Amino acid sequence: MTGWQDWRERDAAAWIAVPTDGSDKYSRGVLGVVTGSDRYPGAAVLGVEGAARTGVGMIRYLGADRPADLVMRKRPEIVTAPGRVQGWLIGSGMDAASRPEDDAQRLRSALRDGTPLVIDAGALDLVGRASAPVIVTPHFRELATVLAAAADDDSDAVTADDIAADAAGWAARAADSLGVTVLLKGHTTYVAAPHGPRYAVTAGPAWLATAGSGDVLGGVLGALVATHAREIDEDGHDALAALGATAAWVHGRAGERASGGGPIVALDIAEALPGVVRDLVRAAG
Numbered sequence: 353m354t355g356w357q358d359w360r361e362r363d364a365a366a367w368i369a370v371p372t373d374g375s376d377k378y379s380r381g382v383l384g385v386v387t388g389s390d391r392y393p394g395a396a397v398l399g400v401e402g403a404a405r406t407g408v409g410m411i412r413y414l415g416a417d418r419p420a421d422l423v424m425r426k427r428p429e430i431v432t433a434p435g436r437v438q439g440w441l442i443g444s445g446m447d448a449a450s451r452p453e454d455d456a457q458r459l460r461s462a463l464r465d466g467t468p469l470v471i472d473a474g475a476l477d478l479v480g481r482a483s484a485p486v487i488v489t490p491h492f493r494e495l496a497t498v499l500a501a502a503a504d505d506d507s508d509a510v511t512a513d514d515i516a517a518d519a520a521g522w523a524a525r526a527a528d529s530l531g532v533t534v535l536l537k538g539h540t541t542y543v544a545a546p547h548g549p550r551y552a553v554t555a556g557p558a559w560l561a562t563a564g565s566g567d568v569l570g571g572v573l574g575a576l577v578a579t580h581a582r583e584i585d586e587d588g589h590d591a592l593a594a595l596g597a598t599a600a601w602v603h604g605r606a607g608e609r610a611s612g613g614g615p616i617v618a619l620d621i622a623e624a625l626p627g628v629v630r631d632l633v634r635a636a637g
């Protein structure tokens with residue numbers, strides 16, 4: 353496998369935004385979140401928790417009522433009033449095949465906002481509709497679905513098994529053909545910018561293969577994107593790829609820290625995030 357750089361602690365340490373004496377919640381960065389549904393309300397809680405524990409000035413949760421209630425019960429710090437944001441996380445815990453009109457409207461607003469987006473799970477069908485740079489976070493089946501939708505005809509279709517057999521290659525091909533940065537999840541997570549950098553991240557134990565783990569990763573990445581608006585503005589997909597690799601590294605290490613060799617649930621990963629970020633800040637200092 354050539355052209356792939358292993359993403360390590362020192363690389364990740366350069367992509368943590370540390371607040372200064374002059375910071376306030378807005379200057380640190382605000383993340384807008386449209387995730388969760390009646391069917392999967394927990395994904396909204398997990399993504400918000402991942403973002404909050406990674407560090408961000410504020411989170412505006414702007415999804416449906418049921419997930420919003422659960423998000424607020426878990427974390428009263430979250431704001432449900434609309435307003436300006438520096439990045440979006442959309443799609444975790446949503447289902448493109450059964451999207452209520454209210455959700456379609458919420459997603460359209462985010463896509464037209466002009467700020468960078470993390471697009472996950474049930475919003476991946478909207479990948480071509482964004483007015484700002486996008487990073488997508490599919491697993492193998494989700495990437496197969498996205499590529500099938502973009503293919504000219506059925507003979508071009510790629511299956512999840514094809515992707516599993518050559519995850520690095522498909523991450524790179526998808527980034528180049530879709531024009532978005534692709535973070536393809538797995539034991540090794542591959543992050544590819546369109547015709548740009550390629551990073552491989554192997555940072556966490558297989559215990560991370562648990563329901564909701566990817567929803568937490570979406571939150572980690574959302575927080576990193578919202579706190580690096582200037583870098584994304586200047587370097588576009590190069591910055592998004594570095595942020596994606598950092599998110600996968602931080603998520604993997606949080607899984608390792610939470611696990612200690614035993615089983616974990618997704619919220620354990622979120623709860624281990626501040627310690628991982630603290631160690632990275634120390635490593636950078």
Ligand SMILES: NC(=O)C1=CN([C@@H]2O[C@H](COP(=O)(O)OP(=O)(O)OC[C@H]3O[C@@H](n4cnc5c(N)ncnc54)[C@H](OP(=O)(O)O)[C@@H]3O)[C@@H](O)[C@H]2O)[C@@H](O)CC1
Pocket residue numbers: 391392393394395396443444445446447473474493494563564565566567
């Ligand atoms: N707490 C929450 O709110 C959580 C919410 N989540 C949210 O859920 C949404 C859907 O995401 P996903 O990745 O689970 O769905 P998807 O890509 O459609 O895959 C379905 C495929 O799996 C297969 N399959 C199913 N059961 C199987 C079995 N027992 N053994 C083997 N295979 C089995 C099934 O195969 P089939 O049964 O059809 O043969 C089909 O191919 C997404 O929005 C995500 O964010 C999750 O993050 C979890 C926590």
Ligand SMILES: Nc1ncnc2c1ncn2[C@@H]1O[C@H](COP(=O)(O)OP(=O)(O)O)[C@@H](O)[C@H]1O
Pocket residue numbers: 491537538539540541556557558559560561562563564565566567568569603
């Ligand atoms: N075998 C594994 N080893 C390490 N990490 C894994 C493994 N399998 C999955 N993961 C990680 O766990 C997360 C699973 O995400 P995802 O498939 O979206 O699950 P969910 O939809 O339940 O949240 C990803 O971050 C992925 O990289």
